[in-house]
Amino acid sequence: MMTSTDDAAASRREAEARRAALAQYDILDTSAEVVLDDLVKVAALVLDMPVSLVVLVDAERQWFKASLGFEGPEPPLSAAICALTVRQRELLVVPDTTRDPRTRENPLVVGAPFLRFYAGMPLVTAEGVGIGTLCVLDTQPRVLTEDQAFVLTTLSRQVMAQLDLRRALKERRTRERRNAAILDSAIDYGILTTDLAGRVTSWNTGAQRIFGWSEAEMLGNVADRIFTPEDRAVDTPAREMETARTMGRANDERWHLRQDGSRFWATGEMMPLKGETGAQEGYVKILCDRTAQRRADEAMQKQTALLQTVTDHLGEAVFRLSMDDTITFANPAAEAMLGWSEGGLIGRNLHDTAHHHHADGRPFPREDCAVVKALEAGVALRHRETVFFRRDGTPIDVITSNAPIIEDGVVSGAVVTVIDITERKAVGARLRRSEERLALALNAAGMIGTWDWDLATDTVYADANFARIYAVDAERAASGAPLRDYVRNFHPDDLPVFQAELDRVLAGAEGDDFACEYRVLQADGSHRWLLARGRLVRDADGTPLRLPGASIDITDRKRAEERQTALVELGDRLRDLQDPVAIAFTAAEIAGRTLGVTRVAYGAVDSSEEYLDIARDWSRPDVVGREGRYRFADYGTYLPELRDGRDVVIRDVADDPRTKGHPEVFRDLGVRSMINIPLMERGRMVAVFCLQDDRVRAWTPDLVDFARNVVDRTRVALARLRAEEEQELLNRELSHRMKNLLAMVQSIATQTMRSATDVETAKEVLAGRLIALGQAHDLLMGGAIGSTLMEPVVRGALKLHEDRPGRFRLEGPELEIGAKPALSLALMLHELATNAAKYGALSCETGHVAIRWSVEEREETPHLTFSWTEFGGPVVTPPTRKGFGSRFIERGLAGQVGGTITLAYPPAGATCGIVAPLTAFQADG
Known part of the structure; x- marks a missing residue:
């Protein structure tokens, strides 16, 4: 079942077919034609219709080629009833258009001219494509009789x-124009026609170009004037026409004449020229100037004879092979090389005869042979080294080449040349062994190559290794190149030294030995250090003739010296620096300058070990610095290696699996290779030393060792600076603590003596208080003077009174407090414990003290709450007066932390409460 989509596609194909068919007729928008106008008139008269039309239906419109009785322009295609006729391909009759569902809503029916009758017969091409209709119309309903239908169809x-007919005439004119154009464009071929008597009836441009006569000069004249006098004498033109008439074709290959009397060799043929009825009307002759080819053939024959002579005297074996590898020609050298008699190789298969085994004796199948493959593929083979076998089985080392033979565009075989290199290979083997021994000797001496400078011609002859290190073409160096070709790649700073040494030797004042160290720039931008040594050769009168010598690569030694010098410089400069940023920058600068990299930075790692902070980096003058914070994850996946303390060495960030996923960030940084060396402290990464370069670089172990050495020295310098800072801080802190301690001892002694009743009592009380102060101070010293934890302070202050387990029950979070508040807290707890031992819970076996502390939010500020509560002691009676202990408790710590302290004496046991800002307790003042 057809869908709407299928219907639409079919309609589009039909419309395109109509458009193509109408294009062949070339009739749209042409002028009126009498014959078609008459046929429209006949249809109207015979059928008694007021309107008669010849309608052509294009893909997008309808057009009236002939019309009678229709006023105005053609209606649009959407209103064309003829479109229905074209699609159904048969006579369409609509007796009353207002009743037919296909037409009753048509604009021409419901509006002017109010059509009521339609009859149309489609116009169908020979290819079966409907392109229009012949139709009649009326404004009244009608019935079309059978006779009228016949008339309309006819x-x-x-x-x-x-x-x-119109289409046929158009196509005929097109063919005639095309044929004329072809004849005129065939300027390499002379094409002429004659009548039966041999008089010229047409003469193309090619004939005029070849013969020299124009068409006007030849028309009506006998064509035999183009033949030579010899051919005319034997009636060759007439015999040629007779052969063409009787045989249908006469081949023509002979000398012909031009208008100027010169001769040319032509090939061609003559054929009968027949009319539309098939009767012969004359002859057509086609020929082509082949003079150059004939002369080339003659030259080829002479060349072939010469080539035969040459091949007979060649030292190389020459074979001609057919496509099946059969030998059709072998020169005397080939027969002698393979040990065959004259003519003995002809007809034999070359592979089976001379190439049947490998050098080691293994069979050599034809399908594996490169010579056979090249022959079968019709391609050239150049200088293939292999082994052939003589007739007696003796192997021969040979080089074979073959070139395909192409005849008439088809490969018909090949020419194979074979060169015996058995002796050459033996000589080459001896030469290679000699060169290998020389290379071993040179390498053992650290040499990279030798040279010989001819001073008279300024020509330096050098070997391949020497040429490579100086960036000179090896072949040019072997044949000789001027000195400037070598020194152009010297480091500019070293040229004056080289020239001075050269001038000294040539002057002859201090001997003929030449020695100079200098740098040579390499293609990758790096440089090599060379030591050149030579000895001047003079003639009998002392004139300098030659300067031969050798170059030794001393790059490793020089770079080791540079790195050692750099390390010495680093130690000297770091010794006087007191700023961590300056230390890190100095290390980066020296490492970057020595290794010739793009950028070096020493960065600190944050506590999460996720970020690197670079305060200042070193970079080349043409490179922008990159200070700031960097996240390791943005630059690759190597962070776990750094955290494990392993160096990250990357030759090419674009290829390394750890970094190749981040090409944009490295491109923005201008980084192509890098080294990251982590600095570890107590198992944690605290800093990273980064070296980066803008080119791919092979980081050799000695380079990495140098970078690690720089890192180690930098770490020592930073550790020295940090230790000095910590020592200074410790000294200041000790001085401060001693002053505080002496002041506190003085205060305790004064207050104790002032309230004591006798000397013995004063001694006992003062001793206890000083012991408590000493224990608290010991505790703080154990924490390196600085802040300490709350619980150890409490336990240390009460240790003297803890006569059995459970006397003091502590509860509170782990909390740091400052050194001075810790001393005051310890002394306050000592006073509370002393009072409890005399009068309170610690004075009996069943008593204990609960000590609790916590942090609470008060007025949006963290406060420390500390409480002392006694249980299980005798009934407490509030004191009648305040002694030193009570005043110390209420004023000492309160004054220290700025909080409030509350002492109470309920019967169940004494209590003490402290509330102060947490920051005051943690201050180290």
């Missing part, structure tokens, strides 16, 4: 016949 065929 007239539509006449319309189509006129259209086909």
Whole structure:
């Protein structure tokens, strides 16, 4: 079942077919034609219709080729009833258009001219494509009789016949124009026609170009003037026409004459020229100037004879092979090389005869042979080294080449040349062994190559290794190149030294030995250090003739010296620096300058070990610095290696699996290779030393060792600076603590003596208080003077009174407090414990003290709450007066932390509460 989509596609194909068919008739928008106008008039008269039309239906419009009785322009295609006729391909009759569902809503029916009757016969091409209709219309309903239908059908065929005649005439004119154009464009071929008597009836441009006569000069004249006098004497033109008439074709290959009397060799043929009835009307002759080819053939024959002579005297074996590898020609050298008699190789298969085994004796199948493959593929083979075998089985080392033989565009075989290199290979083997021994000797001496400078011609002859290190073409160096070709790649700073040494030797004042160290720039931008040594050769009168010598690569030694010098410089400069940023920058600068990299930075790692902070980096003058914070994850996946303390060495960030996923960030940084060396402290990464370069670089172990050495020295310098800072801080802190301690001892002694009743009592009380102060101070010293934890302070202050487990029950979070508040807290707890031992819970076996502390939010500020509560002691009676202990408790710590302290004496046991800002407790003042 057809869908709407299928219907639409079919309609589009049909419309395109109509458009193509109408293009062949070339009739749209042409002028009126009498024959078609007459046929329209006949249809109207015979059928008694007021309107008669020849309508052509294009893909997008309808057009009236002939019309009678229709006023105005053609209606649009959407209103064309003829479109229905074209699609159904048969006579369409609509007796009353207002009743037919296909037409009753048509604009021409419901509006002017109010059509009521339609009859149309489609116009169908020979290819079966409907291109239009012959139709009649009326404003009244009608019935079309059988005779009238016959008339309309017959007239539509006449319309189509006129259209086909018009198309045929158009195509004939097109063919005639095309044929004329072809004849005129065939300037390399002379094409002429004659009548039966041999008089010229046409003469193309090619004939005029070849013969020299124009068409006007030849028309009506006998064509035998183009033949030579010899051919005319034996009646060759007439015999040629007779052969063409009787045989249908006469080949023509002979000398012909031009208008100027010169001769040329032509090939061609003559054929009968027949009319539309098939009767012969004359002859057509086609020929082509082949003079150059004939002369080339003659030259080729002479060349072939010469080539035969040459091949007979060649030292190389020459074979001609057919496509199946059969030998059709072998020169005397080939027969002698393979040990065959004259003519003995002809007809034999070359591979089976001379190439049947490998050098080691293994069989050599034809399908594996490169010579056979090249022959079968019709391709050239150049200088293939292999082994052939003589007739007696003796192997021969040979080089073979073959070139395909192409005849008439088809490969018909090949020419194979074979060169015996057995002796050459033996000589080459001896030479290679000699060169290997020389290379071993040179390498053992650290040499990279030798040279010989001819001073008279300024020509330096050098070996391949020497040429490579100086960036000179090896072949040019072997044949000789001027000195400037070598020194152009010297480091500019070293040229004056080289020239001075050269001048000294040539002057002859201090001996003829030449020695100079200098740098040579390499293609990758790096440089090599060379030591050149030579000895001047003079003639009998002392004139300098030659300066031969050798170059030794001393790059490793020089770079080791540079790195050692750099390390010495680093130690000297770091010794006087007191700023961590300056230390890190100095290390980066020296490492970058020595290794010749793009950028070096020493960065600190944050506590999460996720970020690197670079305060200042070193970079080349043409490179922008990159200070700031960097996240390791943005630059690759190597962070776990750094955290494990392993160096990250990357030759090419674009290829390394750890970094190749981040090409944009490295491109923005201008980084192509890098080294990252982590600095570890107590198992944690605290810093990274980064070296980066803008080119791919092979980081050799000695380079990495140098970078690690720089890192180690930098770490020592930073550790020295940090230790000095910590020592200074410790000294200041000790001084401060001693002053505080002496002041506190003085205060305790004064207050104790002032309230004591006798000397013995004063001694006992003062001793206890000083012991408590000493224990608290010991605790703080154990924490390196600085802040300490709350619980150890409490336990240390009460240790003297803890006569059994459970006396003091502590509860509170782990919390740091400052050194001075810790001393005051310890002394306050000592006073509370002393009072409890005399009068309170610690004075009996069942008593204990609960000590609790916590942090609470008060007025949006963290506060420390500390409480002392006694249980299980005798009934407490509030004191009648305050002694030193009570005043110390209320004023000492309160004054220290700025909080409030509350002492109470309920019967169940004494209590003490402290509330102060947490920051005051943690201050180290």
